[in-house]
Amino acid sequence: HSMNADEDQVKARLAQLRCHFTWKLLIEDTELSDLENRVFDEIEFLDTKFNVGIHNLLAYVKHLNGHNKEALESLKEAEDLMQAEHAGQSDAMKLVTWGNYAWLYYHMGRLADAQIYLDKVENTCKKFASPSCYTMECPEMDCEEGWALLKCGGKNYERAKACFEKALEVDPENPEFSTGYAIAVYRLDGFNKTPHVDEAFCVQPLKRAIRLNPEDAYIKALLAVKLQDLGQEAEGEKYIEEALANTSSQTYVFRYAAKFYRRKDSIDKALQLLKMALRATPSSAFLHHQIGLCYRAQVYKISKTAGWQPRGRDRENIDRIARLAISHFEFALEQKPTFGIVYIHLADMYIQAGNNRKAEDAYQKLLCMKSLEEENMQEIYFRYGRFQEFQKKSEADAIIYYLKAIKIEKPSWVRDKSISSLEKVVLRKLQRNPEDMESLSILGFTYKLKGEMNKALEYYERALRLAAD
Incomplete structure (x- = not known):
């Protein structure tokens, strides 16, 4: 009976464990x-x-980085x-830790040690x-899986939410499950910005989590930012x-309080909070992005006050503050190259x-x-x-990219803006040349998108007549 047969057997058992190695956490190498x-x-x-779960995740990340001993x-x-902490602690946490041990030993080629941990899991399951x-x-196990998914970035949030939902079905008043669920929904809400929906989907879950965890300041900060989104700033x-x-x-x-005050236009207060937070976590991409946004707000303020034509002292201030914003944005991207919005x-x-x-470089990336x-x-x-359109003065390229935005059919304010921007460019072209066939048909297309079919037909027909000539 060969070593290989043993290894296959161990591998088959490992695949059944519930732990970080089997949860299919989607993490890009650059993240x-x-x-x-x-x-x-x-x-x-x-x-x-x-905290036990977060040490387990750290072990998994160290393994992915090739540092099994540290893991x-x-x-x-x-x-x-x-x-130390949990005498009456949930067995789920033990099983996750043991599962990770078994996988790690397997990857290190220590099958006998892996088997010891598989036996521990088996005894508990029995x-x-x-x-x-x-x-x-x-x-509890669904909850652990939810936390792991939640920590590993946006591509995992839908599954995280589903894990916490499943846990809440069994135990609806559980404070930890309700916290995880509320955070997952809060983050998903941030992704799905649709203008026409009252998108307060996460307000109730957050309020419930606060009721069950009255001491948890973090959830209160999330709720505040959400209420501000919905125009309820005073309550926030x-x-x-x-x-x-x-x-x-x-x-x-501090992070979320700063976001709140920045959006309330109390930029100095926001920067003060962010700098305090930065002392604790100097490499946080989130914080550097938020600090950059504060400087960006200052740049726009000066520029707007100067009628968008800043000169002299205003111009110098804009250059100086823009440089600060740029350095923080670039630092955030060094930390997290997949942080799209920062580009x-x-x-x-x-x-x-x-x-x-x-x-141009930032856009190309x-x-x-x-x-x-x-x-x-x-x-x-x-x-x-x-x-x-505005910096490169290329109407042709502007039209190409507005069309690309519109082709993605998800309704959003961005799509609406793309349609109106496209319409403006094409109308400008037609003023210069009323016989421009391409512009006529694109204008027809924008009317069609806005549901004005008669106008759309009128422009399509004009384009077709020109084509026939």
């Missing part, structure tokens, strides 16, 4: 160092009862925490009369003040600083990114179209 930083920050600054140390820390020897179905500010009065998870509360904001600031070549969602592409095409 790994940022993820590792975020996990370290969370271990240090987020006051949670859920074992992180699992050891998770084990020590389990023994104790709970689980139908499978190596898989445990329980809401009450939650921000409550969250700031509490010292728990302060570094994280748009970076290009903005290069345009303000009069450097179109660098702005974005246009080459594989992993962007459709609605993000819609906005990128629109912004790049504006760049072509």
